[in-house]
Amino acid sequence: MTVLKEKIKKNTKGLVQDDETKDLLSRSLQYLKAGYPIHFTGPTGAGKTSLALALAKKRKKPVMLIHGNHELNNSDLIGDFTGYTSQKHVDNYIRSVYKKEEKVTESWHDGRLLEAVKNGYTLIYDEFTRSQPNTNNIFLSILEENILPLYGSKLTEPFVRVHPDFCVIFTSNPAEYAGVFQTQDALLDRLITIHVDYKDVDREAAIVSEKLGIAKNEAKAITQLVADLRKECKEDTGPSLRASLMIAKLAAEADIAIDGKDEDFQKLCTDILGHQVSRCLEADQPLNAAKDLIIKASKKVKVTEE
Numbered sequence: 001m002t003v004l005k006e007k008i009k010k011n012t013k014g015l016v017q018d019d020e021t022k023d024l025l026s027r028s029l030q031y032l033k034a035g036y037p038i039h040f041t042g043p044t045g046a047g048k049t050s051l052a053l054a055l056a057k058k059r060k061k062p063v064m065l066i067h068g069n070h071e072l073n074n075s076d077l078i079g080d081f082t083g084y085t086s087q088k089h090v091d092n093y094i095r096s097v098y099k100k101e102e103k104v105t106e107s108w109h110d111g112r113l114l115e116a117v118k119n120g121y122t123l124i125y126d127e128f129t130r131s132q133p134n135t136n137n138i139f140l141s142i143l144e145e146n147i148l149p150l151y152g153s154k155l156t157e158p159f160v161r162v163h164p165d166f167c168v169i170f171t172s173n174p175a176e177y178a179g180v181f182q183t184q185d186a187l188l189d190r191l192i193t194i195h196v197d198y199k200d201v202d203r204e205a206a207i208v209s210e211k212l213g214i215a216k217n218e219a220k221a222i223t224q225l226v227a228d229l230r231k232e233c234k235e236d237t238g239p240s241l242r243a244s245l246m247i248a249k250l251a252a253e254a255d256i257a258i259d260g261k262d263e264d265f266q267k268l269c270t271d272i273l274g275h276q277v278s279r280c281l282e283a284d285q286p287l288n289a290a291k292d293l294i295i296k297a298s299k300k301v302k303v304t305e306e
């Protein structure tokens, strides 16, 4: 049975920071302070977004989040006219005099990028390679010339100056480059790109244990299982820390023992890992092959004494 450690303070939202993570955050903060944008790249679930959020928090400035997608366009980033407001003034104070004045103005709504640039926020641009290169071109002017051009916006000013406190943290998944849009080299050339990889079994276990308040040896039995299955998959396509967190959370909530002999535990692992492992196996019937592989691996799960 999973023992929930009452004494351990659950850290369900925050980033669990071991020495390596603390060091990475402090270096990244230094680079941001010197005016260089940071780009965390790495496989799904390696912790890029969590790192970006923790780094942004360290700057103690408001944080703006943009998610890359192929439909993102300049209106989303810069802003757009959202309609009209009309003001009517009727003056009939003197009965013989009737005066009517009507004013119609277009109402403008700042886009997220414009708001962040104007006010000096920290911008997190998550999965930026999912957006069209044309859309991302606007960042070249921001990073190179410190201006945000307002092209296509019908605003009277041609550009706004970038606030000195403004900075950007990008994240991306290199495995997606092939299927999505090629990252522009010109943009990459202006970023400090740091590879964020999966952590080893012990570091992942420490995160699961601290996040969910379960014992370290139980967490390690789960992260070891997930890491073993990851090895069966092609590079960067296997299950991530997310899967370990799901197994640990559900086992604790449903009172399922973290024990390879327990059938409920085997079923839980198959449910959570089956689809993802099947996608990275080359077999005639990948789902069945994945199921067999997971059951075989989960039967070996044994919590060792701390």
Ligand SMILES: Nc1ncnc2c1ncn2[C@@H]1O[C@H](COP(=O)(O)OP(=O)(O)OP(=O)(O)O)[C@@H](O)[C@H]1O
Pocket (backbone or CB within 6 Å): 014, 015, 016, 017, 021, 042, 043, 044, 045, 046, 047, 048, 049, 050, 051, 171, 173, 207, 211, 241, 242, 245
């Ligand atoms: N150091 C950490 N401390 C606490 N939780 C973490 C840590 N690293 C990763 N996680 C957790 O692991 C999961 C995946 O992390 P995250 O979303 O940051 O990964 P990602 O690399 O951005 O993934 P994706 O490429 O799929 O967006 C999340 O639930 C996150 O809370």
